[in-house]
Amino acid sequence: MATQPLAQIIAGDNRQSAAIDHGFALKVASRAGGRQMLRCFACGTCTAGCPVAEIDERYSPRRIIRMVLMGFKDEVLHSPFIWLCAGCYTCQERCPQGVHVAEVMRTLRNMAVEEGIVHPAFKAQAELIRRMGRIYEIEDFDNKKRTRAGLPELRKTLEDIKTLFERQKVNERLG
Amino acid sequence: MNDSDNGGKRRYALYLGCTIPARVQQYEIASRKVAKALGLEFVDLSDFACCGYPIASLDARAARVLAARNLALAEKAGCDICALCTACTGSLTEAAHELANDPALLESINADLAAVGLRYTGGIKVRHLVRVLWEEIGRQEIEAAVVRRLNDVILAPHYGCHYLKPSEAHGDFENCEAPHTLDDLIRWTGARPLDYPRKLKCCGGGVLATDEKLALGISRQKLRDISQRGADAIALICPFCNIMYDTNQKKIETTFGLDLQVPVLFLPQVLGLAMGFEPRELATQMNRVQPKRLLEKISLK
Numbered sequence: 001m002a003t004q005p006l007a008q009i010i011a012g013d014n015r016q017s018a019a020i021d022h023g024f025a026l027k028v029a030s031r032a033g034g035r036q037m038l039r040c041f042a043c044g045t046c047t048a049g050c051p052v053a054e055i056d057e058r059y060s061p062r063r064i065i066r067m068v069l070m071g072f073k074d075e076v077l078h079s080p081f082i083w084l085c086a087g088c089y090t091c092q093e094r095c096p097q098g099v100h101v102a103e104v105m106r107t108l109r110n111m112a113v114e115e116g117i118v119h120p121a122f123k124a125q126a127e128l129i130r131r132m133g134r135i136y137e138i139e140d141f142d143n144k145k146r147t148r149a150g151l152p153e154l155r156k157t158l159e160d161i162k163t164l165f166e167r168q169k170v171n172e173r174l175g
Numbered sequence: 176m177n178d179s180d181n182g183g184k185r186r187y188a189l190y191l192g193c194t195i196p197a198r199v200q201q202y203e204i205a206s207r208k209v210a211k212a213l214g215l216e217f218v219d220l221s222d223f224a225c226c227g228y229p230i231a232s233l234d235a236r237a238a239r240v241l242a243a244r245n246l247a248l249a250e251k252a253g254c255d256i257c258a259l260c261t262a263c264t265g266s267l268t269e270a271a272h273e274l275a276n277d278p279a280l281l282e283s284i285n286a287d288l289a290a291v292g293l294r295y296t297g298g299i300k301v302r303h304l305v306r307v308l309w310e311e312i313g314r315q316e317i318e319a320a321v322v323r324r325l326n327d328v329i330l331a332p333h334y335g336c337h338y339l340k341p342s343e344a345h346g347d348f349e350n351c352e353a354p355h356t357l358d359d360l361i362r363w364t365g366a367r368p369l370d371y372p373r374k375l376k377c378c379g380g381g382v383l384a385t386d387e388k389l390a391l392g393i394s395r396q397k398l399r400d401i402s403q404r405g406a407d408a409i410a411l412i413c414p415f416c417n418i419m420y421d422t423n424q425k426k427i428e429t430t431f432g433l434d435l436q437v438p439v440l441f442l443p444q445v446l447g448l449a450m451g452f453e454p455r456e457l458a459t460q461m462n463r464v465q466p467k468r469l470l471e472k473i474s475l476k
Contacts, residue, residue: 052379055392055396084389085382086379089337089351125230126230129225133224142196151207158222160244164291
């Protein structure tokens with residue numbers, strides 16, 4: 001029986017090779033959201049309470065953190081699973097080691113973006129925010145409806161958001 | 176700020192976020208009515224924009240800049256923030272907490288804000304409306320305002336995740352594994368808060384844009400638990416949770432072959448009914464699943 005490399009077993013795929021980046025865990029841990037991550041002892045409390053894992057067992061925050069600690073940078077940053085965290089913080093509140101699990105997921109998404117991997121749904125929202133300052137467009141129709149309901153009108157665009165995005169080069173990063 | 180009391184007046188900058196004014200106006204309408212009747216004054220700042228939450232996944236720092244921009248606007252207006260959306264509450268609270276504890280980050284973010292003529296020095300308190308009602312108005316005043324007790328009404332409380340978590344940023348306002356403020360507010364109207372399995376589970380809204388079926392599957396669990404226990408409605412406090420449970424309930428029923436029919440109300444609508452407002456004044460006609468049995472129980476139908 002041929003032995004499958006550990007990386008592939010953990011990643012659950014059949015790719016031929018898995019490059020190990022020995023500095024990856026430290027890189028994640030050095031960012032604000034990665035604090036305490038090196039303390040993870042893989043108890044699985046995060047996955048046990050996860051509302052996403054309850055529905056889709058392929059999603060496992062424990063496995064993702066294990067893969068980060070073992071240096072599987074490419075597998076992790078290309079994994080669709082890092083985009084499935086619902087951000088409910090249950091894992092983070094319960095982690096006996098104080099790992100900021102939800103923030104680790106957010107950090108991994110940020111790092112994926114820096115490598116040019118951007119989830120299209122998030123990219124579309126970012127573009128709306130840049131353009132109008134909101135994720136939903138406010139049209140004249142909406143303001144008329146609001147006026148009829150006795151609610152104050154809303155500004156349709158908020159120009160200074162564009163300025164802030166340009167200064168930080170947000171859109172360049174999103175490609 | 177410590178002077179939000181402002182000469183006996185409870186004055187807050189009302190933070191609506193993106194979703195409420197565009198998609199769930201019933202929440203805004205009911206919140207304004209109830210808040211006014213209870214003596215809260217809301218200031219509308221037309222420059223408020225996105226809280227930063229949607230872009231935190233792409234660029235955490237850019238999200239903090241957006242949050243800080245709103246905090247700076249509130250500071251300029253001299254008001255603490257009262258937010259209606261739990262995701263916005265979370266994003267702004269996390270930013271306020273982080274900026275209060277990281278002077279270097281504050282300075283660097285202020286360098287960005289300077290480009291749009293703003294500066295945040297700190298001290299703005301961000302709270303969700305439910306927290307303001309519980310902490311600032313309190314049991315005595317709310318019970319005194321109840322003129323139509325919701326006796327025999329059973330409501331399933333759903334705390335939005337970011338109302339409570341991360342607890343570090345929310346200042347341990349309450350224990351996120353055993354919260355009680357929403358239960359209390361329900362009780363003060365005369366209704367009974369239902370205890371049910373998965374009471375503290377997430378609505379799944381956070382993955383709606385990335386995996387709709389997964390998100391609907393998460394919402395289905397709680398709706399099924401609640402419908403089996405015969406609650407008259409869910410009482411919730413977040414537009415995203417409402418989109419999952421109310422707007423998408425029909426879709427959940429057809430996707431999974433279920434008959435749920437669980438009405439969904441915003442806590443301010445519940446409170447408003449108890450305070451004597453008519454359903455129309457609280458825009459309950461805008462809710463998808465109508466709370467017929469609840470209204471019958473309080474003789475409104």
